[in-house]
Amino acid sequence: MYKLMIADDEALEREGLEMMTRRMLPDMFTYVHAENGRKAIQLAEEERPDFIFMDIKMPGIQGLDAIREIRKRQPEARVVLVTAHDFFAYAKEAVSLGVKEYILKPAKREELLEVLHRLMTEKEGERSRRAEELVLREKLSRLLPLVENELTLMLMTDCVLETDLSHLTGLAGLQWSTGYAMVLVFPLGEAGWEVFRQVRQELYNSFKVYAKSRLACMVSPLLGNKIAVMVPVAERGAGFTQRVEAVRRGEEFLDYVQNRFGLTPIIGIGPLSEGVHGLRDSYRAASLSASAVPSDAQLRIRHAEDMRQPEEQELAAELEQGLLEALRRQQAEEARWRIGQILDSLFAIAPGDMIRCRNEVCAMLLSAARRLPVRVPRELLAELAAAEGEETLRHAAGEQVERLLAAMSAEREQRQQHVIERAKRYMEQWYKTDVSMEQTAESVNLSPYYFSKVFKQYTGENFTDYLTRLRIGEAKRLLADGELSFKEICYEVGYNDPNYFSRIFKKTTGVTPTEYRQQGAE
Template sequence: MYKLLIADDEALEREGLEMMTRRMMPDRFLYFHAENGRKAIQLAEEHRPDFIFMDIKMPGIHGLEAIREIRKRHPQTRIILVTAHDYFAYAKEAVSLGVKEYLLKPAKREELLDVLNRLIAEKEEETHKRVEELEIREKLTQLLPLVENEITLMLMMDSVHDTDASALAEMTAVHWDKGYVMVLYFPYREVSWEAVQQVRKELHESFKAYAKAQLPCMVSPMVSNRIGVMVPAGSQGAGFAQRVESVQWGERFLHFIETRFGWRPVIGIGPVGDGFDGLRCSYQAAVAAAADPRAPGRIRHSEDMRQSGDGDDANCQDEERRLLDALARQQKEEARARFAHLLDLLLGSASAEPEPVRAKNGVCAILVTVSRQLGVPLPKHFLSTLAEAEEEGVLRQMAFDQLELILAAQSTEREHRQSHVVERAKHYVKQRYKSDISMEQTAESVNLSPYYFSKVFKQLTGENFIDYLTRYRIDEAKRLLGDEALSFKEICYEVGYRDPNYFSRIFKKTTGVTPTEYRQQLS
């Protein structure tokens, strides 16, 4: 049953319209009467009618004003304008308010029936479409997890095609022009396979619900011992602030898993990339960062590791790139296996004797590519010596020996780059210790996220950054205390403190004596 509101200042007109409608369409409507515009607005608010017969000429708030107010709050209500010939010009304004139907007084039965049948048909069609839309939305809601699984697995299995992924991504209502990937990695040396199997479903569902409530992201199924999280970067791009923010999300995810399940995964974070090809590259970099056993900390951004020499871009497109990835992570056994596979492809099987020159050129090409990509030069005359090898066994041994040298050189280079980062940080402190500097500012100066910087600094110096900064300031204060012309307050400001009392407490905590006692000792 539909609700019908009749608004007219003449009671006979209202009753006449209701009587005609009842006779033509019995038991079809629930009726409400309004004698003026104000009453019509009130009844529309209270009962939300489906249809309204609205007279134009009424005392107080006239019909068009009432229509304007009602349409603001109830745009789906269908209004039929009722007007006499003298007021037909008002119908133009009614059309601008969304009124599509009108009746001329006195209304005829056929016209009234035609208008109501037409509006009821539109109403029923609209309701039918609405039901269909809700059914489609419900099916889409059920389908979205499958779409999300398909996209994330395509990325993780390195089988994504931009066309296929983009078509699927349109269903997720998330824009993937730019994005990055985080990988939650559960090392088997810390968590056994059996333990993972027992709670993998609960862990995945709980984490997925938590992550999607925090971010507009896609969460992959748990593949082996890792979970991928694909995050759109939006307009923020790939700057330092975005990198710090992604590390902060990693800390939140780590805290959630540790609090809920008692496990501490390693979280690798890849760089921001364009489109799905960029996401694939970001995933590979995140996996490499998470799986690197040499890297400090549990939250590892691939850009941090690249800056400090802890990793490399793991955008492997083929077996050769996978070899480079293994070398970058210094996974010796994996590197040997992949290198051996490449040599087998070049040297052929035992039943097929290879063409010697072609095989040697192939081996040389691999070693040159590896040395260039990793920045480790080959020894002088190595290639010419390799070309003189006559036996396949000798060729293999020479190639593997060079592989070991590259691995050792990479480790040395990594340590050198990390030391360089720390030295740059110390230089930054030396230049700015008199001002109010922080670990975050120092980390930004060496282009590392604060989390990763603190891990590297502690690993190489044996003390955290704040302790180092404090010790440096106190050492400078001890030097200045030898100058009797400087007051304690001047020295306090000179070494970066703004509160002399706080400075005195820090000095005593660090040295065991107050600044006054230290100056007396110097005297």
């Protein structure tokens, strides 16, 4: 059974069309009537009719305008124009709206029957095609996990098959030009392995769902104690930017596995690679990074480009640590001097080797940024990665340090702002009591001295003035209301002495409470 909406401002026309249709095609339609364009738009959204008979000329919203609105929400509905006028005057606009049928008033039985038969034939054909598409989609959905497993295993095991890798990525629905591999390696220690062995199936299933909900990627089968994630990247962009994004993804995956299963894998991340075949190299680099023994044994997320060669480590560790400490203390001058020292050392060790110097300073800044409580700024990453000369690299690196300092300062300010907002909410809750600055500072876990300083910085008032403003504001409201006496208002807003309250009120407003009430009465 189909649903037919008849939109016409004349009730007799609507009823006549319904009666004619019922007689010709009994039990074939349910009917919805709309007396104007506005009602037609509303009912089309609520009832979702299969077919719509729309009068062109109606009061208010005209038929073509109503069709335009209905098409936005229900493009699959088939519309027939019903008009007493020459249809060709409206043909161009109607065709642009997808209208292919029209009926001239008064409708003839044969013409109406012919139009309805064509509409129903088209609708049935559409339903058949949709059913076939759903069957094919269901078959493909069952096939896709097998394709994904096949492709990821080929990349992990470096096996060669007759099937082309690009053909498999096409079947998996991934347009792959650039991407990287990430490897999660789970602990082999006796205690960790026992936990892993018990939850491995659930871990794999839930992690795969989680990873795919976060980004378009391929997730390999659990091979021993490894899971590989192949991540396509839409735009190549700056290498430093992509490394930051890859590490951030790794942190998300690490948090998920730790929180859900209590396991702490090591996550290796390979470099960006060109094409599907380049993923093999990225996967190898990710695996090597995960299995290497870094100088920082607590480093659970290891990007291949961060894993420096042994001969470079001594210099890098000392210089990077100095820069990191200066950034942590937000010592801007020292941080600028440190990045200059790093560049001087790099240019002395590798004179003329811009690629090595650029990669080194990128790696140091990335490593330092990962250890700071801020999101890595990205505005200048492209400039940093593309620097061609010494001066350009110095400028870009210095600007990047400034961005890190600014980000840390903003993050610190945001934390302090949050603390002050909590303190203000506490004062708004308790200002009617004998609340003190010490109590408020304790509520946000700050010392009274530091709280006083920060509170004045962010509000422009000291604690006492802000508290007084809260109390006097409430007193003014109660005085204007007129229901409470002066003494009752005094106690209601947190003062114990009416005389003191009166003095504070006059000092703040310029008038006594009695004068304020009288002014309001006048």
